[in-house]
Amino acid sequence: DVKVTQSSRYLVKRTGEKVFLECVQDMDHENMFWYRQDPGLGLRLIYFSYDVKMKEKGDIPEGYSVSREKKERFSLILESASTNQTSMYLCASSSSQGSVGYTFGSGTRLTVV
Amino acid sequence: GENVEQHPSTLSVQEGDSAVIKCTYSDSASNYFPWYKQELGKGPQLIIDIRSNVGEKKDQRIAVTLNKTAKHFSLHITETQPEDSAVYFCAASPGETGNQFYFGTGTSLTVIP
Numbered sequence: 348d349v350k351v352t353q354s355s356r357y358l359v360k361r362t363g364e365k366v367f368l369e370c371v372q373d374m375d376h377e378n379m380f381w382y383r384q385d386p387g388l389g390l391r392l393i394y395f396s397y398d399v400k401m402k403e404k405g406d407i408p409e410g411y412s413v414s415r416e417k418k419e420r421f422s423l424i425l426e427s428a429s430t431n432q433t434s435m436y437l438c439a440s441s442s443s444q445g446s447v448g449y450t451f452g453s454g455t456r457l458t459v460v
Numbered sequence: 461g462e463n464v465e466q467h468p469s470t471l472s473v474q475e476g477d478s479a480v481i482k483c484t485y486s487d488s489a490s491n492y493f494p495w496y497k498q499e500l501g502k503g504p505q506l507i508i509d510i511r512s513n514v515g516e517k518k519d520q521r522i523a524v525t526l527n528k529t530a531k532h533f534s535l536h537i538t539e540t541q542p543e544d545s546a547v548y549f550c551a552a553s554p555g556e557t558g559n560q561f562y563f564g565t566g567t568s569l570t571v572i573p
Contacts, residue, residue: 389565451503
């Protein structure tokens with residue numbers, strides 16, 4: 348069964364820590380995305396990548412960076428975690444071959460204290 | 461950029477009744493409209509999609525309609541069951557490389573047994 352795997356289900360970090368959220372897909376998809384999900388705000392795009400070593404800012408990139416060194420792995424980095432980054436983080440991937448929907452991971456619920 | 465609005469934000473129906481969720485979009489270039497279902501503790505899953513050259517699509521108890529002129533699309537669930545209880549997201553995509561999606565803010569559907 349094809350899947351998108353997020354390394355942690357729950358994380359608790361302290362303010363100021365550097366946080367890494369990892370996402371791996373096994374579908375050979377070109378495109379990968381990081382969203383955060385907050386009540387009443389839906390899914391907001393943080394960063395996305397069309398190819399290895401490529402990255403594009405989404406709607407809310409401030410305070411985040413990403414890394415895509417391999418096609419299957421897309422990492423989201425919180426350089427200095429803050430309490431307003433407490434959220435559910437969702438990774439997704441999609442193929443560039445035809446217009447198809449995303450496959451999402453199960454999410455990482457991050458709490459910054 | 462694209463702006464997707466979704467209504468209602470919460471919806472309660474009796475088991476066996478129908479549920480309708482409506483979305484509007486702003487960018488006439490959008491041509492792909494997926495719907496996602498997110499169950500508690502899971503990532504969103506694609507349940508049905510429609511492309512701009514089609515007015516309606518049905519899959520068992522769920523159907524999606526699209527009015528390109530009015531920039532409206534809707535999800536219809538008939539004969540609702542308790543397992544339909546979830547958060548539903550609509551999305552719109554211009555279908556360009558990378559398939560960046562713009563999501564609505566979600567509808568929390570509760571089916572009352």
